[in-house]
Amino acid sequence: MAGLDDVFGDLFSNVDAAALFSPSGSYYERFVEVDEVDVIVVGTENDVSAETFVELPLEFDNISDRIRFGLEGALNQDIIEDGDTLACATSVFSDDIDTVSRVRADADSHTGIYDLFARSRADPEVIKSVLELAIELGQKGQKGKPVGALFIVGDAGKVMNKSRPLSYNPFEKSHVHVGDPIVNVMLKEFSRLDGAFVISDAGKIVSAYRYLEPSAEGVDIPKGLGARHMAGGAITRDTNAIAIVLSESDGLVRAFKAGELILEVDPEAY
Numbered sequence: 001m002a003g004l005d006d007v008f009g010d011l012f013s014n015v016d017a018a019a020l021f022s023p024s025g026s027y028y029e030r031f032v033e034v035d036e037v038d039v040i041v042v043g044t045e046n047d048v049s050a051e052t053f054v055e056l057p058l059e060f061d062n063i064s065d066r067i068r069f070g071l072e073g074a075l076n077q078d079i080i081e082d083g084d085t086l087a088c089a090t091s092v093f094s095d096d097i098d099t100v101s102r103v104r105a106d107a108d109s110h111t112g113i114y115d116l117f118a119r120s121r122a123d124p125e126v127i128k129s130v131l132e133l134a135i136e137l138g139q140k141g142q143k144g145k146p147v148g149a150l151f152i153v154g155d156a157g158k159v160m161n162k163s164r165p166l167s168y169n170p171f172e173k174s175h176v177h178v179g180d181p182i183v184n185v186m187l188k189e190f191s192r193l194d195g196a197f198v199i200s201d202a203g204k205i206v207s208a209y210r211y212l213e214p215s216a217e218g219v220d221i222p223k224g225l226g227a228r229h230m231a232g233g234a235i236t237r238d239t240n241a242i243a244i245v246l247s248e249s250d251g252l253v254r255a256f257k258a259g260e261l262i263l264e265v266d267p268e269a270y
C-alpha cells in the first residue's frame, strides 16, 4: 500500500539542496541535523545566521518570483549549479513554511532580477530603497490619485549628460540621500511633476525634473508602454544606470537594466 509519503515524497527525493525561504530559527535548526542535503537559506535578512545565505531585496509576494530570485542568487554565488534540483520550502498562506516546490535551476531562464540588485553600479541598498519608495507611491498615490514616477539610479554623471532640465532643480545644492525619511516625503511631493529623478550610485539625489534624451535605438520595451517607460528603458542602454518606473496608467512598478525590462511588480500585492 502506498501512503501519502510515497507520493509527496517525490517532491523532495534526490534533490541537490534544500532552499528554505525565510525560515524561523527553530525550523532552520531542524535542518542543521539533516546531513542528506545542503541547506540554503534565502530571505531579506539572515535572521537564523545560516552558513549559506542568499539575500532577497524584497519579500516577493509572488511565489515564483521569490523562488526564481533565490535560485538566480544561488547560481550567481556558485552555491548551486545549472541543472541542480532543489526542494524550495516557502510560506504562502501563513508565516510558517507550508509549501514545498521542486525546482530545477536553469541558468538559461535567467531573468536578471538578481543582477539588477547585486551587479549594478549603484549600491544594492539604494536600489532597494528606491524600489520600496516606488511601491509605496504606487500604493498610496498622491492625495488618493494615481501618480507616475521615474527614477534613474546610478551612473548619474552620464545620465545628466544625456538629459536636460525641465525646471529648476530643487536638489541643486543639497546633499540628501534616498532612504532618509524626509527625502522620501520630498520625492513623493515632487513626483507630481514632470520628468525623472536622477540618483547617484551612493543614493544622493542629484536632480529632479530631468527630461531624458537617450537614443531609443535598439530598445525593446513591451508594447503599450509610453514615453516615460521608453525614456527610462532607453537610458539604461546608453548608461550603466537602472530605471525604476511607476506607471500612472496601470499602477505597476517596473525596473529596466541594459535596455531590458527585468522586473514587474504590483504595489497592491505588497
Ligand SMILES: Nc1ncnc2c1ncn2[C@@H]1O[C@H](COP(=O)(O)OP(=O)(O)OP(=O)(O)O)[C@@H](O)[C@H]1O
Pocket (backbone or CB within 6 Å): 147, 148, 149, 150, 193, 194, 195, 196, 210, 211, 212, 213, 225, 226, 227, 228, 229, 230, 231, 246, 247, 248, 249, 250
Ligand atoms: N523623455 C522623458 N524624460 C523624462 N520624463 C518623461 C519623458 N517622456 C515622458 N516623461 C514623463 O512621463 C509622463 C507620462 O508620459 P507617457 O504617458 O507618455 O508615459 P507612459 O510610459 O505611458 O507612463 P504612464 O504609464 O505613467 O502613463 C510625462 O508627463 C512626463 O512627465
Ligand SMILES: [Mn+2]
Pocket (backbone or CB within 6 Å): 226, 227, 249
Ligand atoms: Mn501614458
